[in-house]
Amino acid sequence: MTAAVDTRPDTAPRGIRRKARAYVALTKPRVMELLLVTTAPTMFLAQGGVPNLWLVAATLIGGALSAGSASAFNCYIDRDIDRIMKRTQGRPLVTGEVTDREALIFSYVVGVASIAWLALTVNLLSAALSLGAILFYVVVYTLWLKRRTPQNIVWGGIAGCMPVLIGWAAVTNDLSWAPVILFMVIFLWTPPHYWPLSMKYRDDYAAADVPMLSVVRGRSIVGLQVILYAWATVACSLLLVPVAGMGVVYTVVAAASGLWFIWEAHRLYSRAIQHVAEVRPMRVFHSSITYLTLLFVAVGIDPLLPF
Template structure:
């Protein structure tokens, strides 16, 4: 069967190859990060005591929602994916999955996500998940990606919705802390993707996608990466003060991780065309987000609260004895 979008002949596959092709359409590596932020939002909202069933269902629903959005993104971008060497072997440009089947798959995932969240959590979390799909597909993929250097900045809102879904699934509403989580992901997105864009700048230039490094160059891009990274530190600490939903353990982790991130962004600003430095910044951005969310989880545990209280009391006793 021939793929009309690319002219590539679609070869027959066994069942495992078919499953692998549809799995690749969902971009599972991207989904993992989204699920970590979703779990982080749930963990804080539940103060470290999340209902296991709700956690599993929400993460599964988040997987379906993100998979749906990523599949439609692959469907929309199959023309430029065919041109770039890095993406030519993806299921749609290679012809292993037809556009019609990909669309049916995406719609099915979205319906499953909405249904599961509505039934097991609440309507707010389900609507937030659908808004994430809409924002990623319509605002980012269709409107911004091929037309604006700010595509990643504005489009980053789509990737910042998962912690809101997690928070809403637990509480049924959205507090200021939930919006701070949103802001953290929103500010993290440009340094993460622009570092990648510096690495694969030529690919984006070849297909006419106006990523910031392509239009403005690596030097202005590296400066933007540094400024966004620097802003992450005070915003991440808003959870400690004035919101008081995180404590000293998280504050220490956030400062340490943020400091390393700023250092890497600074190095990139000094050598904006060094692809190894860009790669290091990109890889660390992933580690930063994972460890920051892990820090949220650790700080939320009742055991951590008890430990911190015990240390504080001990210090007060020692100080009192010295005075």
């Protein structure tokens, strides 16, 4: 008698892969990518050329773990409003692919791993800055500011500025004015980057009772604030030229891409005050990402050139 053959597909590997993807989703990879884009170029600037590539890799790994931990904690804490907002209803804690307990354990494990990794492979200053970034994002932004004030993203954005300090400290084991200026560039850039996104999803934030600026103020006020912060961002980026002795490449890229970013901000405001139905805030959102990427690519390339 021939034994029956089980022709059903093996669901175990598929289930493991699905669970792994859910854990990765908790770390918000797209946010993590943007943070790492600012880290490596800063290390090139700190070195004044090409830094030790193993050090770059170690710093990026530690930074990715740190950002992933902070994002996972954020998903755990905000799981109640994520269930309300349409934009976030696909997150693992909302769909049930990861339990609350699993997410919390994962957040702690990844966070501890990030600090230990940076302390052992980079230096203690980078590890301390990474710990500060996690605590600021989780405690100050997520637990304190986010649901209490429309200035949440302004001050909460400090956590997103920390990678440039971590990258600089990884190379030099100290801090100076150049990384502080880069820190301020990202600090000033964060509101005109995020507020257009909050305009797009205004109804989501209103339903979740999150007081984003776009919820508590009209489109024209948000548009004006975007303009002011865009101008401040570009002005701050140009301070790096005299302070860090930046060359032609950085100067041209910072000025040209900055003018484009400012123009997009003015375009958003113009459509808002004219009460155009389609304000298209996502143009500024995507433009801001391109602007920051170009700026930091120039930060990394400039030290490699003789002019």
